[in-house]
């Protein structure tokens with residue numbers, strides 16, 4: 342079905358794997374389009390309640406394919422037509438998305454990981470703001486997400502110096518949810534994804550929507566967003582189940598509805 346990625350569902354989780362291992366899963370325009378389609382597919386499928394994005398082989402993603410960048414191309418257009426729709430599809434997907442960072446995440450590959458809601462890093466993973474090494478600026482939401490995750494000063498340091506950040510350093514910086522051993526990596530990601538997939542999906546989607554909006558809003562706007570979100574969540578089957586299970590002193594069984 343796809344040329345540059347693979348898409349499969351395992352239980353309630355959709356796994357999207359960037360699949361150009363000989364190029365360390367570098368992005369091409371085809372890959373941008375396929376990522377948007379895969380994210381849309383995950384959004385449409387009611388049985389999917391969590392999404393994992395990972396890389397085939399030893400890397401997560403090495404950013405733009407430098408061997409296929411057309412000479413003289415307008416990079417602004419490449420971003421507007423390729424990267425930006427992918428990031429918008431990811432952020433707009435009202436389901437939890439986990440970057441399972443199996444290896445190096447460089448340039449726009451790092452941006453992709455930053456745009457996800459959670460990052461689980463293998464001890465083999467690393468993060469590189471590689472843009473500067475080829476005379477470019479961070480893109481694909483990198484300038485938005487990075488300072489929000491690590492603070493302005495650290496983000497400047499990483500973006501300008503472009504030094505490699507190890508998985509252990511990424512954990513110290515708060516860049517990742519957790520770092521796990523290579524042997525346990527897949528199992529840890531599966532367990533984390535399954536945990537999320539069994540939670541109240543609608544409420545998670547609303548948290549994601551309004552937490553993103555909160556960055557551009559003042560307190561009064563956020564108070565109103567919370568009221569709107571709580572109205573929707575309050576009418577959900579999962580809220581009813583949460584209340585009943587509390588009163589009946591049992592574990593809740595959420596359906597995502």
Ligand code: T3D
Pocket residue numbers: 363364365367403404405406407408410416419445447448449450469471472474475477480
């Ligand atoms: O251009 C636009 O459209 C604007 C948008 C830009 C967005 C961006 O993402 S700009 C940043 C682009 N990415 C980079 O600059 C990273 C380039 N890659 C590297 O710096 C290194 O490969 C890594 C640090 C990621 C990994 O290093 P290492 O030593 O583990 O692996 P390697 O030997 O460098 O790479 C292995 C192979 O993958 C190698 O091919 P070969 O020699 O075995 O045939 C290498 O050429 C290939 N590869 C790695 N990254 C890319 C790539 N091929 C094409 N594009 C790549 N980005």
